[in-house]
Amino acid sequence: MTSVRIATRQSPLALWQARHVGALLKSHHPGLEVSFVEMTTEGDRFLSAPLSSVGGKGLFVKEIEQALIDGRADIAVHSLKDMTSELPEGLVLAAVPEREDPRDAFCGTAGQTTVDALPQGARIGTSSLRRSCILRSRRPDLEIVSVRGNVQTRLAKTKELGLAGALLAHAGLKRLGLEHVITEVLSADVSLPAVGQGVLAIQCRGEDARVCGLLAPLEHATTRVAVTAERALLAKLEGGCTVPLAGHATVSEGQVHLRGLVGRPDGAHVVRGEVRGPVAKAAELGEALADDLLSRGAADILRDFARRPGSRP
Ligand SMILES: NCc1[nH]cc(CCC(=O)O)c1CC(=O)O
Numbered sequence: 177m178t179s180v181r182i183a184t185r186q187s188p189l190a191l192w193q194a195r196h197v198g199a200l201l202k203s204h205h206p207g208l209e210v211s212f213v214e215m216t217t218e219g220d221r222f223l224s225a226p227l228s229s230v231g232g233k234g235l236f237v238k239e240i241e242q243a244l245i246d247g248r249a250d251i252a253v254h255s256l257k258d259m260t261s262e263l264p265e266g267l268v269l270a271a272v273p274e275r276e277d278p279r280d281a282f283c284g285t286a287g288q289t290t291v292d293a294l295p296q297g298a299r300i301g302t303s304s305l306r307r308s309c310i311l312r313s314r315r316p317d318l319e320i321v322s323v324r325g326n327v328q329t330r331l332a333k334t335k336e337l338g339l340a341g342a343l344l345a346h347a348g349l350k351r352l353g354l355e356h357v358i359t360e361v362l363s364a365d366v367s368l369p370a371v372g373q374g375v376l377a378i379q380c381r382g383e384d385a386r387v388c389g390l391l392a393p394l395e396h397a398t399t400r401v402a403v404t405a406e407r408a409l410l411a412k413l414e415g416g417c418t419v420p421l422a423g424h425a426t427v428s429e430g431q432v433h434l435r436g437l438v439g440r441p442d443g444a445h446v447v448r449g450e451v452r453g454p455v456a457k458a459a460e461l462g463e464a465l466a467d468d469l470l471s472r473g474a475a476d477i478l479r480d481f482a483r484r485p486g487s488r489p
Contacts, residue, residue: 179209180387183240183249186214187326192351193376194253197394200273204393213249215239234260241267244379250387252379256372256403257345261411268382272403274396276347278374278424280307280367283349284341284359285334291360294318298340301330305441307343309420310367312443320441327352343367347374368422368437368448371406375399398427401455405434408462413438413474419481423465425458432458436465438474440481447473 180201184194191214198210217239236258243249244267256272263269282291288298294315301323302308308320323333327348334342346361378394380387402425409423413436422437432455439446449472451465470478 178205178386178390179211180251180390181211181213181249183213183215183243183252185217185236185240189255189327189348189352190253193255196351197251197253197273197376197378200394201390205390208390213243215243234258241379244381250380250384251391254377254379255348256375256377257370259372259377261407261414263379266381266383267379268388269377270380270388270391271378271394272396272399273376273378273394275399275402276350276374277361278369279346279364280343280362280369280373281346281349281358282341282343282360282362283331283334283357285339288340289359291315291362291366294340299337301334301337301339301342302344303330304343304370305418305420306370306422306437307367308441309439309443309446310422310437311343312441313439313446314366314443316443327354331357345369345373364424364435368435369424371410371421371423372403373424375403401425401427401432401458404458405432405462408459409434409436409466410462412463412466413469413478419478423462425461427455430455432461434461434465436469438469438477440477445473445477447477 182194182198184190194212201210202208218235237254240252241264244252288294296317297319299319299321300311301321303322303324311318321337321339323330323342327344330342349355349358378391405425406423413421420439420441425432425434431452433452435450437446437448447469449465449468451461453461
């Protein structure tokens with residue numbers, strides 16, 4: 177009998193996701209033994225600082241990837257949204273299962289239900305620069321309060337601080353059985369999702385043919401096309417720093433529709449764009465949209481952001 181070890185963070189969402197992948201693997205390979213290697217990452221330890229100033233992306237992923245590289249685990253499960261565009265040498269994104277709902281959700285408290293109906297100056301919790309940018313561009317009067325931690329912690333802090341609500345990913349809330357706290361699911365037109373939002377990333381060592389083979393049936397072709405376009409956009413815009421950035425692709429009848437956004441966290445300057453093309457050109461579409469956004473103001477935003485005190489090089 178063959179076995180696999182899945183590395184995961186210890187947050188309830190990460191554990192749910194790892195166990196879900198374990199269950200998917202067992203359903204395709206009856207008799208497979210699955211065990212879990214639970215880890216605490218840098219991102220989990222620095223909970224007091226705003227995500228953007230501690231380095232943002234990659235923080236939740238790096239240590240899990242190291243466990244794979246060191247051979248302490250065979251598979252890593254991440255939220256694709258948390259991953260930088262480049263994978264470490266030797267690791268591959270072996271499978272992306274079918275995407276969960278990629279949209280953002282507003283969780284209103286104290287009788288608040290929708291973003292548009294919020295009273296003037298209401299305070300909203302999020303630690304995402306993207307959500308802050310999009311929200312402020314729609315409602316410049318709103319005040320953003322940085323709320324970090326796992327999903328349950330963020331919801332608890334939102335209440336504790338007396339905020340009017342919080343913005344979170346629909347996918348995470350759904351996976352944790354917390355859909356009842358959602359008062360409004362925001363369409364992608366209103367709140368363009370993050371690159372990879374709602375997608376699970378299943379990683380292994382590229383040379384590990386046995387595990388790559390076990391993961392193959394978990395792959396969802398349409399989701400792969402969408403994330404290929406989104407991550408090509410990310411790769412060209414990332415530039416080593418965390419900036420308000422959104423990228424979301426949909427696929428229908430062999431065509432990709434990719435939308436992207438780069439903005440300032442206060443929403444005062446936002447550059448949006450979109451491209452369409454055949455699925456075979458997913459990566460090129462992402463690059464083309466990045467060039468288009470850069471030429472229409474995103475380059476200035478990225479430059480200003482890199483100079484901002486406290487931002488990482
Ligand atoms: N690090 C935050 C994070 N990473 C992935 C998800 C949600 C699940 C997903 O997008 O797949 C979340 C929580 C949130 O944004 O509310």
